[in-house]
Every structure is written in structure tokens, then in C-alpha cells.
Amino acid sequence: MKLLKERIREDAKIVSQEVVKVDSFINHQIDVDFLEQLAEEFYRRFKDKKITKILTIEASGIAIAILAAQYFKVPVVFAKKTVSRNLDKETYRSKVYSFTKQKEYDIQVSARYLNPEDHILILDDFLANGKAALGLVDIVEQSGAQISGLGFVIEKGFQEGGKALRKMGFQIESLAIIKEIKGQEIIFEEKVE
Numbered sequence: 001m002k003l004l005k006e007r008i009r010e011d012a013k014i015v016s017q018e019v020v021k022v023d024s025f026i027n028h029q030i031d032v033d034f035l036e037q038l039a040e041e042f043y044r045r046f047k048d049k050k051i052t053k054i055l056t057i058e059a060s061g062i063a064i065a066i067l068a069a070q071y072f073k074v075p076v077v078f079a080k081k082t083v084s085r086n087l088d089k090e091t092y093r094s095k096v097y098s099f100t101k102q103k104e105y106d107i108q109v110s111a112r113y114l115n116p117e118d119h120i121l122i123l124d125d126f127l128a129n130g131k132a133a134l135g136l137v138d139i140v141e142q143s144g145a146q147i148s149g150l151g152f153v154i155e156k157g158f159q160e161g162g163k164a165l166r167k168m169g170f171q172i173e174s175l176a177i178i179k180e181i182k183g184q185e186i187i188f189e190e191k192v193e
């Protein structure tokens with residue numbers, strides 16, 4: 001998506017040859033009008049699929065999931081990373097290794113909010129090694145629901161997640177795919193518009 005690539009080129013901060021920061025529009029400050037356009041693009045790409053719920057992971061996936069949900073007219077469920085006494089006793093759980101925090105954590109979704117009749121679109125901000133996404137796939141599979149596809153705002157194509165998920169046969173839509181971070185330059189895969 002041209003608009004997104006331009007915004008990344010203008011605003012992203014390169015943290016290392018593997019990590020980019022997009023705090024000015026997704027991960028800290030949220031540019032709602034801009035994310036709204038990304039949400040519409042997710043709708044364009046998945047509108048022919050049956051989707052009854054959008055599933056994401058707290059915290060950074062929630063904003064884009066909510067904006068997309070307004071187009072699909074479905075609820076958003078987000079996996080929780082923190083253990084809370086408020087959470088129902090029956091939950092689906094999975095373990096995720098965090099690429100950015102370099103540690104493993106549990107994610108959980110109450111069994112009440114996913115059921116075998118659901119068709120789930122998984123959305124998140126980044127796809128890197130795919131651990132967060134695979135954790136969400138695991139949770140959907142535990143619930144017996146179907147996965148309609150997965151969408152990411154930014155995929156880092158030089159990491160393994162995209163390959164692993166595509167091999168599993170899912171429709172994966174990433175709005176921008178970073179091929180390489182070369183010094184201070186971000187190089188995109190051109191096939192994604």
C-alpha cells in the first residue's frame with residue numbers, strides 16, 4: 001500500500017537492522033484517520049470472506065482491529081497477556097515468545113468469546129517471526145472456529161513468520177512488506193501495493 005510505505009519512509013525510526021519503530025502513528029500515538037484508511041484496505045482484501053469476529057492481541061493490535069471491525073460490522077476479541085482475576089475460568093491459552101521483549105508469555109482468550117461457529121480474521125500491527133500470530137492461530141484452533149485469514153499492517157519479510165503462515169495455507173495480507181533494512185534505508189517488497 002503506497003500510502004503506508006510513504007508514511008513508514010517518512011516517520012519510522014530504525015532501531016536496528018531488524019526493528020523499526022512506528023510510535024508516531026501506530027504504537028504510541030495513534031493517527032486515527034490514517035489507520036482508518038488501512039482498515040478500509042483490510043476490508044477491501046477480505047470482504048469476500050466469511051468473517052464473524054476479528055481477533056487480535058493486546059495492546060498494539062487493538063486500534064487497527066477496532067477500525068477494521070467497523071467495516072466488517074463484527075466484534076473484536078483481543079487476547080490478554082496479563083493474568084487477571086476478572087478473566088473467566090475457562091480460557092484458551094497459548095505461549096508466545098516475544099521478539100521485541102525477548103521473553104515468553106502466555107496469551108489467553110475467554111472460551112465464551114470464541115466458538116465453533118465463528119470465522120475469524122486475525123489482525124495485528126507487525127508480523128516478524130510469527131510467534132504472536134501462531135499463538136492466535138493455536139487459540140482459534142482450540143476453540144473449533146475457522147480462520148478466514150490473517151492481516152498485518154507491516155510484515156518484515158526477512159523474518160520467518162510470513163513464510164511459516166503461508167505454508168500453512170492461510171490467506172495472509174500485509175499492507176507493507178519490508179524486504180530489508182539497509183543502514184538508514186527501509187527497502188520494501190514492490191509487489192505489495
Ligand code: 5GP
Binds near residue numbers: 097099100128133
Ligand atoms: P512476531 O511474534 O511475529 O515475532 O512479532 C510480532 C509482534 O512483535 C507484534 O505484535 C509487534 O508488537 C512486535 N514487533 C515485532 N517486530 C517489531 C518491530 O520491528 N517493531 C515494532 N514496533 N514491533 C515489532
